[in-house]
Amino acid sequence: xxxxxxxxxxxxxxxxxxxxxxxxxxxxxxxxxxxxxxxxxxxxxxxxxxxxxxxxxxxxxxxxxxxxxxxxxxxxxxxxxxxxxxxxxxxxxxxxxxxxxxxxxxxxxxxxxxxxxxxxxxxxxxxxxxxxxxxxxxxxxxxxxxxxxxxxxxxxxxxxxxxxxxxxxxxxxxxxxxxxxxxxxxxxxxxxxxxxxxxxxxxxxxxxxxxxxxxxxxxxxxxxxxxxxxxxxxxxxxxxxxx
Numbered sequence: 242x243x244x245x246x247x248x249x250x251x252x253x254x255x256x257x258x259x260x261x262x263x264x265x266x267x268x269x270x271x272x273x274x275x276x277x278x279x280x281x282x283x284x285x286x287x288x289x290x291x292x293x294x295x296x297x298x299x300x301x302x303x304x305x306x307x308x309x310x311x312x313x314x315x316x317x318x319x320x321x322x323x324x325x326x327x328x329x330x331x332x333x334x335x336x337x338x339x340x341x342x343x344x345x346x347x348x349x350x351x352x353x354x355x356x357x358x359x360x361x362x363x364x365x366x367x368x369x370x371x372x373x374x375x376x377x378x379x380x381x382x383x384x385x386x387x388x389x390x391x392x393x394x395x396x397x398x399x400x401x402x403x404x405x406x407x408x409x410x411x412x413x414x415x416x417x418x419x420x421x422x423x424x425x426x427x428x429x430x431x432x433x434x435x436x437x438x439x440x441x442x443x444x445x446x447x448x449x450x451x452x453x454x455x456x457x458x459x460x461x462x463x464x465x466x467x468x469x470x471x472x473x474x475x476x477x478x479x480x481x482x483x484x
Contacts, residue, residue: 317450317452318452318453318462319390319391319450319452319453319462320462321462321463322391322392322393322459322462322463323392323393323463324347324359324381324392324393324394324395324463324464325357325359325392325394326394326412326426327384327386327392327394327425327426329425329426329427329428330425331386331387331425332386332387332423332424332425332440332444333384333385333386333387333392333419333423333424333425334384334385334419334420334422334423334424334446334447335382335383335384335416335417335419335420336382336383336384336385336420336449337420340455340456341382341383341456341459342380342381342382342383342456343380343381343456344378344379344380344381344398345361345378345379345380345381345395345460346361346362346367346376346377346378346379347359347360347361347362347376347377347379347395348360348362348370348375348376348377348469348476349377350476358467359395359464359467360464360467360468360469360476361460361464361467361468361469362376362468362469363468363469363470363471365470365471365472366469366470366471366472366474366477369472369477369480370469370477373480375480377395377397378397378398379395379396379397379398380395380396380397380398381393381394381395381460382394382395382396382416383456383459384416384419385447385449387423387444389447389448389450391450391459393459393460393463394412394416396409396412396413396416397409406433407432407433407434408428408433408434408435410434411426411428411429411434411435411436411437412426412435414435414437415435415437418437418439422439422440423439423440423444424437424438424439424440425437425438426438
């Protein structure tokens with residue numbers, strides 16, 4: 242043991258002239274002088290999250306995917322809707338929505354070539370045609386055939402006294418049955434009515450077109466160029482003998 246100049250013993254060691262504390266054991270050695278066991282973590286190692294780069298496409302494929310049935314729905318509007326009864330070989334259905342039928346005044350012109358043309362009559366000309374027994378008051382129904390074509394079918398309303406005829410009764414029976422099943426009508430001159438035929442197999446329900454959207458729009462198409470607006474119409478003038 243060494244002493245300083247005053248004779249006081251020095252208990253520590255001096256290095257480079259600076260007093261230091263007693264040396265501490267290494268971290269892996271305990272106070273008893275035994276080496277500590279290295280602790281190994283048993284927790285599962287989670288791999289670092291790697292962010293994927295954002296996918297970029299030239300085309301948005303959600304916009305061009307087809308529906309499950311693979312069919313495209315293409316809206317179109319017909320340029321012509323006939324006003325007549327369906328051909329006897331054609332099965333049809335009747336639209337059940339009451340908004341797709343209505344009572345109308347019409348005039349049927351029998352052309353020289355044998356073809357009939359049906360005109361919608363506006364109020365200024367109705368009285369004259371009614372006096373001439375040429376105005377027909379009908380209930381107009383909306384039909385569709387198996388090809389998806391629309392037809393407007395007129396059926397005369399009962400007379401003021403409530404009477405009808407057997408042919409009109411047969412037509413009404415046909416359009417009524419057509420509201421629930423596919424039917425076709427064939428005139429029967431022997432019974433002076435119509436025979437109603439049904440499909441022998443169950444056909445799919447009709448798919449009504451999106452256009453025209455309303456009964457009024459269908460009338461616009463069916464009677465385009467065939468509206469008698471007043472007494473100056475050429476057909477009225479011809480009936481009056483005015484050239």
